[in-house]
Structures are given as C-alpha cells and as structure tokens.
Amino acid sequence: MIVFENVDKWYGTYHALNNVNETIGKGEVVVICGPSGSGKSTLIRTVNRLEPIQKGRITIDGRDVNGADVNVNALRSGIGFVFQQFNLFPHLSVVRNVMLAPMRVHKVPEKTARETAMDLLDKVGLAHKADEFPPRLSGGQQQRVAIARALAMKPPVMLFDEPTSALDPELVGEVLNVMKQLASEGMTMLCVTHEMGFAREVADRVIFMDGGAVLERAAPEDFFQRPQHPRARKFVADIRH
Amino acid sequence: MQDIIAILRDYGLLLAIGQFPEGPIGGLALTLILALSGLLLSFPLSVLIGVGRISPNPAVARLAAAFVSVVRALPLLMLIFWAYFIVPLIIGQTVSGLTTVIVALVVYETAYLAEVVRAAILALPKGQVEASRSLGLSYVQTMKDIILPQALFNAIPSILNQFISLVKNTSVAYIISVDELTYAAYQVNAQLLTKPVEVYVILAATYFIICFSLNRLVKLVERRIHTSRQAPIAAEAAA
Ligand SMILES: Nc1ncnc2c1ncn2[C@@H]1O[C@H](COP(=O)(O)OP(=O)(O)OP(=O)(O)O)[C@@H](O)[C@H]1O
Ligand SMILES: [Mg+2]
Numbered sequence: 147m148i149v150f151e152n153v154d155k156w157y158g159t160y161h162a163l164n165n166v167n168e169t170i171g172k173g174e175v176v177v178i179c180g181p182s183g184s185g186k187s188t189l190i191r192t193v194n195r196l197e198p199i200q201k202g203r204i205t206i207d208g209r210d211v212n213g214a215d216v217n218v219n220a221l222r223s224g225i226g227f228v229f230q231q232f233n234l235f236p237h238l239s240v241v242r243n244v245m246l247a248p249m250r251v252h253k254v255p256e257k258t259a260r261e262t263a264m265d266l267l268d269k270v271g272l273a274h275k276a277d278e279f280p281p282r283l284s285g286g287q288q289q290r291v292a293i294a295r296a297l298a299m300k301p302p303v304m305l306f307d308e309p310t311s312a313l314d315p316e317l318v319g320e321v322l323n324v325m326k327q328l329a330s331e332g333m334t335m336l337c338v339t340h341e342m343g344f345a346r347e348v349a350d351r352v353i354f355m356d357g358g359a360v361l362e363r364a365a366p367e368d369f370f371q372r373p374q375h376p377r378a379r380k381f382v383a384d385i386r387h
Numbered sequence: 388m389q390d391i392i393a394i395l396r397d398y399g400l401l402l403a404i405g406q407f408p409e410g411p412i413g414g415l416a417l418t419l420i421l422a423l424s425g426l427l428l429s430f431p432l433s434v435l436i437g438v439g440r441i442s443p444n445p446a447v448a449r450l451a452a453a454f455v456s457v458v459r460a461l462p463l464l465m466l467i468f469w470a471y472f473i474v475p476l477i478i479g480q481t482v483s484g485l486t487t488v489i490v491a492l493v494v495y496e497t498a499y500l501a502e503v504v505r506a507a508i509l510a511l512p513k514g515q516v517e518a519s520r521s522l523g524l525s526y527v528q529t530m531k532d533i534i535l536p537q538a539l540f541n542a543i544p545s546i547l548n549q550f551i552s553l554v555k556n557t558s559v560a561y562i563i564s565v566d567e568l569t570y571a572a573y574q575v576n577a578q579l580l581t582k583p584v585e586v587y588v589i590l591a592a593t594y595f596i597i598c599f600s601l602n603r604l605v606k607l608v609e610r611r612i613h614t615s616r617q618a619p620i621a622a623e624a625a626a
Contacts, residue, residue, distance in 0.1 A: 194521055196517060196520075196521065219520075219523045219524070221523075222520060222521050222523045224523075225521075227518075227521040229517070229518060231512070231514050233512070233514035233515060233517065233518035234518075235515065235518070235519075235537075237536050237537050237540065246524075247522035247523060250524055250528050250532065251522065251523040251528075292518075295522070296522070299522060299523060
C-alpha cells in the first residue's frame with residue numbers, strides 16, 4: 147500500500163535519501179532501524195509530506211503523495227504520525243487533544259468526537275486522565291495519548307518516529323504494548339525504533355538504513371541473528387552492547 | 388512639600404480627570420484611556436502583522452516586515468505629525484486631536500506588538516506545528532487552534548510591558564494639545580508660573596507610581612504563568 151520508487155532527497159547539498167525502493171503491504175508492520183543520522187526520520191516524514199522529495203515517487207494505494215492534485219491536509223489526515231517528543235498540545239486537555247482533529251478536519255460533532263476520544267483513551271488505558279493537561283502526565287502516558295490522538299482520525303496507516311526513545315526505560319513497555327495491540331488488529335505500521343523485542347515480536351520485516359540508503363531488509367529474526375551487510379553487523383552488535 | 392500639597396489640593400482633580408464631568412475628560416484618566424485604547428486597537432492588528440511576518444507566503448512576509456521596520460525606524464512624535472496632517476487629507480475632513488493621537492499610537496504600537504507576537508510564535512516548539520499539520524489541520528486552523536492560543540498566553544507579560552511603555556508614550560500627545568496628564572501639568576504650570584519644579588515632580592511621581600505598579604503586576608503575572616505551565620518536557624532539547 148505504501149510504495150517508495152527510486153526516492154532521492156537532498157537537504158541543500160546533503161544527500162539524505164539515496165535511491166530508496168520499498169513496498170509496505172497492507173497490514174504489514176515494518177521496523178526501520180539504523181545509526182543516528184542515517185535518514186530514518188527523513189524517510190518516514192516523506193510519507194506524509196512533512197519532507198518533500200526531489201526525485202522518485204511515493205504512492206499510497208496507488209496515489210502519488212506529492213501529486214499536484216493531492217490535498218495535503220486530506221492526505222495527512224489519513225496517516226497517523228507519532229513523534230519521538232509526543233508533541234501533545236499543552237494548552238488542551240487530554241480529551242481535547244484527541245477530539246480536535248476529527249472536529250476540525252472531518253467536522254465531526256463535538257459529542258461524537260468526545261465519545262470516540264473516550265473510547266480511544268480507554269483503549270490506551272488513559273480514560274481516567276481525560277481532563278488532565280498533558281504536561282501533568284508521564285512521558286509514557288503522553289505518548290499513549292499521542293497515539294490515541296492519531297487514531298482518532300481513523301487512519302489506515304500509522305507512522306512512528308522513535309516513539310519510545312524519549313522515555314525512561316520503565317515507561318517503554320506501556321507504549322510498546324499499545325503498538326503491539328495495534329499491530330495485532332491489522333494496522334499498517336511503519337516504525338522507526340531500536341526496540342529489538344518489539345521488532346521480533348510484531349514486525350514482519352526490518353529495514354536497515356545507513357547514509358540515506360536501505361542496506362538490508364530481512365525478517366526480524368534473521369536481521370538480529372544473522373545481519374549480512376558489514377554495517378548492519380556493526381549496528382546489531384552495538385545495540386546489543 | 389507644602390507647595391506640592393497645595394498644588395494637589397487646587398489642581399489635583401484637574402490633573403486626575405480634566406474638566407470631567409462638566410467638560411471633556413482629561414489628565415491621568417485620559418492618559419490611561421489613550422494607552423488602553425492604543426493597546427486594544429493595536430492588538431488584533433499586531434496579531435495579523437506578527438503572523439504575516441512569518442507567513443509562508445513571501446509577499447505577505449515582506450509586506451509585514453516592511454511595515455514593522457518602517458514604523459520602528461520613526462520616532463513616535465513624527466507619527467503624530469503625520470497622523471495630524473495626513474489623516475485629514477485621506478478622509479477629507481478634520482479630525483480631533485484625540486483621534487490623531489490614537490491613530491498614531493495604534494500604528495506605532497502595532498509594529499512593536501507584532502514583534503512580540505512573532506517572537507512568541509517562534510518560541511514554541513516546532514513539533515506543535517508538525518503535530519497539528521500531521522493530523523490534517525490546515526495552516527489557518529493550526530494558527531488559530533494551536534499556535535496563537537499558546538503564543539499569546541505566553542506573551543502576556545510582554546504585552547503588559549508594551550502597555551507600560553504605551554502609558555509613557557501617550558505623553559507626546561501634549562504636542563497637539565490633547566489634554567492628557569502631561570498637557571494638564573503643562574497648563575497648571577503655565578497658570579502658576581512660579582512652581583515648575585513642584586508641578587513636574589508631581590507629573591514624574593504620577594508616571595512613576597503607575598508604571599512601577601504595572602511593573603510589579605507584570606512580575607506577578609510572569610510567575611503565575613511560569614507555575615501554571617511547567618516547561619513542555621525537557622526532552623525537547625534532545626530532538
Ligand atoms: N532540516 C534539515 N536540514 C538539513 N539537514 C537535515 C535536516 N534534517 C535532517 N538533516 C540531516 O539529514 C540526515 C538524516 O537525518 P534524520 O533525522 O533522517 O536521521 P535519523 O536516522 O532519523 O537519525 P536519528 O536516529 O538521530 O533520529 C542527518 O545527517 C541530518 O543531519
Ligand atoms: Mg530520527
């Protein structure tokens with residue numbers, strides 16, 4: 147459903163994505179990993195056009211993301227995006243964070259939006275925090291709200307950019323559990339993460355990037371046990387310490 | 388000291404509220420009215436210009452920047468002269484000194500407040516816009532629902548500071564005989580002739596008391612805002 151074809155991206159003269167070709171099928175869970183600066187964030191940010199590309203094509207269900215006829219707001223509303231830093235809206239209560247986009251983008255009536263938001267908060271285990279303000283929640287709770295906020299738009303695809311990297315170790319599990327549940331419900335997911343356990347348990351595939359290029363793609367077990375590319379070997383050794 | 392008390396006894400009411408209620412309002416009351424209307428009228432304009440300064444549309448951004456840099460390069464007194472001579476030419480009828488002063492103060496204040504608004508927007512984490520746009524909200528919706536509510540709230544202390552300088556700046560209205568505090572003191576002095584020091588001590592003390600108290604208020608508000616919102620996650624720096 148998401149297809150990258152010969153995608154190249156430059157930041158000025160810096161070649162950030164180098165001829166990326168990937169296909170992510172419907173319902174697939176794909177984990178992207180690689181050293182810092184390898185272009186992982188850049189890659190998933192091109193999917194919802196947070197970053198433009200200079201060459202190649204990215205399509206979702208056959209539609210060119212960068213097509214001239216594409217309404218960028220409509221495009222983005224169908225792609226859930228979860229950030230490393232959560233980026234909740236601190237001036238809105240938790241439930242308002244989740245209600246906002248459906249009300250503004252899909253013109254859902256407030257009452258319906260609230261019901262949906264409460265269901266989603268319940269799903270991520272935070273219905274009791276509905277009226278709190280985000281700065282008063284722990285990082286793990288904030289990230290779960292951020293996932294609920296993205297799900298409120300009922301997107302067929304979810305993108306995660308290191309969703310657990312900013313969390314204290316003891317809070318990582320609660321976020322991964324929500325992600326695992328999503329995966330088991332058949333959500334198409336593209337996740338930048340170094341969580342080996344998560345990748346092994348739920349990912350269909352691991353993509354390894356370095357220097358803006360995809361150097362290896364493999365089943366999680368193969369990737370972590372028998373990485374092929376020398377840089378992938380070094381990377382796997384490093385994250386295992 | 389006795390002289391000051393005597394002046395206050397004889398002219399205190401005139402300095403405080405002018406001829407009011409028999410005649411037009413003036414003195415300190417008019418000073419505060421000028422400052423307040425200057426702030427309230429320039430506020431919506433400054434939000435437009437401040438947002439315009441960082442507009443993704445380069446023409447809009449350049450126009451807003453030009454307005455700000457031109458106004459900030461001119462003395463307020465000159466804006467008063469301009470308003471005094473130009474506004475009647477534009478609208479084809481004479482305008483009162485009061486209107487002239489308010490127009491000049493609004494133009495002047497809009498430029499400075501616009502910079503306050505712009506700075507407050509730029510101080511927000513970039514992730515706020517990204518999160519909002521990623522949900523599918525438009526640029527305008529993002530500004531209205533996400534960015535401005537946060538930026539303007541954070542800017543309250545700076546806006547109050549602008550109000551303080553506005554209170555002081557209203558004194559230039561004296562040049563076109565608008566009967567605010569400075570002009571009132573000037574007239575009292577003209578009547579007394581022999582007590583300029585006392586009159587201008589009263590004038591200075593009045594400005595000082597008003598602005599000093601407002602300053603304390605700003606400090607209080609700053610502290611309130613600080614505690615009402617803890618920093619939005621220290622991890623931001625790691626992004
Ligand atoms: N806006 C930008 N302007 C210029 N260069 C950028 C920009 N964003 C990223 N880069 C560069 O592009 C490269 C890839 O960045 P990217 O953020 O995609 O890496 P990453 O794999 O996500 O790394 P990390 O694990 O640190 O998040 C880096 O060298 C980075 O410095
Ligand atoms: Mg990254």
